[in-house]
Amino acid sequence: MRTAVTIIVPTFNERENIAELVVRAGAVLADRDAEILVIDDSTDGTAGEVERVSADAALPVRVIHRAENTGGLGGAVALGLAEAAADICIVMDGDLQHPPELIPEMLSRFERGDVDVVAASRYVGGGHSRGLGTAVRFGVSRAATLLTKAMFPRRLARSTDPMTGFFLVDRRRLDVPALRPQGFKILLEILARSDVRIAEVPMEFSERRNGTSKATLRQGATFIAHLARLRFGKMSLFAVIGGIGAVANLAIMWALTTMGMPYIWAAIIGAEVTIVGNFFLQERFVFGDMRPDARGVGTRFAASFTFNNIEAALRIPIMALMVETWHISSVLATGLSLIVAFFARFLFHSLFVYAPRRARGRTDAASAVSESKPDTAAQRIIRAIDAEAMRPGEL
Numbered sequence: 337m338r339t340a341v342t343i344i345v346p347t348f349n350e351r352e353n354i355a356e357l358v359v360r361a362g363a364v365l366a367d368r369d370a371e372i373l374v375i376d377d378s379t380d381g382t383a384g385e386v387e388r389v390s391a392d393a394a395l396p397v398r399v400i401h402r403a404e405n406t407g408g409l410g411g412a413v414a415l416g417l418a419e420a421a422a423d424i425c426i427v428m429d430g431d432l433q434h435p436p437e438l439i440p441e442m443l444s445r446f447e448r449g450d451v452d453v454v455a456a457s458r459y460v461g462g463g464h465s466r467g468l469g470t471a472v473r474f475g476v477s478r479a480a481t482l483l484t485k486a487m488f489p490r491r492l493a494r495s496t497d498p499m500t501g502f503f504l505v506d507r508r509r510l511d512v513p514a515l516r517p518q519g520f521k522i523l524l525e526i527l528a529r530s531d532v533r534i535a536e537v538p539m540e541f542s543e544r545r546n547g548t549s550k551a552t553l554r555q556g557a558t559f560i561a562h563l564a565r566l567r568f569g570k571m572s573l574f575a576v577i578g579g580i581g582a583v584a585n586l587a588i589m590w591a592l593t594t595m596g597m598p599y600i601w602a603a604i605i606g607a608e609v610t611i612v613g614n615f616f617l618q619e620r621f622v623f624g625d626m627r628p629d630a631r632g633v634g635t636r637f638a639a640s641f642t643f644n645n646i647e648a649a650l651r652i653p654i655m656a657l658m659v660e661t662w663h664i665s666s667v668l669a670t671g672l673s674l675i676v677a678f679f680a681r682f683l684f685h686s687l688f689v690y691a692p693r694r695a696r697g698r699t700d701a702a703s704a705v706s707e708s709k710p711d712t713a714a715q716r717i718i719r720a721i722d723a724e725a726m727r728p729g730e731l
Contacts, residue, residue, distance in 0.1 A: 341422050341439075343361055344375065345375070346427075346430070347374055348376075349382060354382060359394075364436055371420075373420055374399040375399075375415050377405045383401040400416075407516075409501075414515045418512050427504075442454045451533045453503060454503065454534070455500050455502070456502035456536070456538075457539060458541045460497070495534055499521055505526060509530065510530050514529065573621060574681075574682050581614040582610075585606040585670065588605060588606035588610075589603055603666070607645075618685065623685065623689075629693060630691065647677050655673045
């Protein structure tokens with residue numbers, strides 16, 4: 337019996353490409369139980385075009401239009417994996433740079449029965465990436481691939497192109513609800529979070545015919561942040577943002593003291609500016625996956641701002657004591673105090689600011705009763721540190 341398959345196509349303003357994609361995919365899947373599932377975030381009427389094309393398509397075509405672009409392209413794919421009719425899913429872009437004619441070869445490789453993922457690679461023998469266009473884009477792509485493989489040397493040992501957006505995956509081998517994709521690179525998310533076997537087939541990456549590339553500097557920043565989150569966990573990403581804030585804090589303090597401001601006032605201003613800046617960076621890059629279940633953004637900001645100011649109110653006198661007693665520079669004293677404060681900030685934000693609403697308090701009197709001895713606060717903190725610092729990690 338031939339494998340049933342769902343083709344998942346995440347789209348953002350690909351109206352001009354949909355008709356050809358459906359025709360070409362239908363031609364190569366005519367002898368299979370197959371469907372095309374479009375997850376659309378467009379503003380150009382792509383969803384309406386999908387519905388128009390589906391009336392005469394050779395195979396069933398569905399479209400889900402998302403009101404909110406949650407998780408970017410990766411979030412669209414995760415939704416597609418959850419909604420697909422078949423367990424065997426093929427993910428491909430809607431811009432025709434991924435040739436549908438490669439689908440039979442991907443299915444044939446999967447049907448040998450020894451792999452869970454079949455990726456279309458630009459860098460395995462016979463493939464190419466001329467569709468990237470400029471030498472700069474090619475260089476950025478190769479550098480990102482090498483960086484990613486260096487970060488996950490074992491998980492990606494058998495993958496030459498973990499950044500490809502064209503791949504087959506057996507949904508039964510994934511914990512789909514556990515995926516937390518951000519930006520474009522959903523295959524990287526799957527390979528990093530799942531113990532799957534991968535094979536590759538060569539792909540000739542075509543040139544874009546219509547529309548414009550969705551790759552931007554913002555997407556690049558999202559990729560770097562997501563890569564750090566995958567490899568090191570939330571605590572390390574929190575530390576990166578804290579480090580950025582610390583550098584900004586020191587720079588502001590240095591500038592103000594250079595202009596003659598007393599170091600205490602300079603430290604206060606530096607702290608306030610970086611407290612606000614760090615909150616918005618943490619919202620975007622560290623705790624973005626926890627926001628939907630947490631309290632409102634105003635409440636989160638108030639809790640974070642209050643805690644950090646209390647922490648700063650305690651830290652700055654200690655910093656002043658080090659300056660006056662140990663006679664070290666005010667900049668060095670500030671740096672040392674920020675390192676000490678890091679763990680308290682991380683624990684407060686993880687366990688309180690972004691804690692799920694349903695996890696707080698007791699829903700009824702029975703929740704106060706437990707058959708086992710309750711954990712101590714220290715045990716809960718230790719487990720939280722371990723879970724957040726090591727998730728998902730590569731052991």
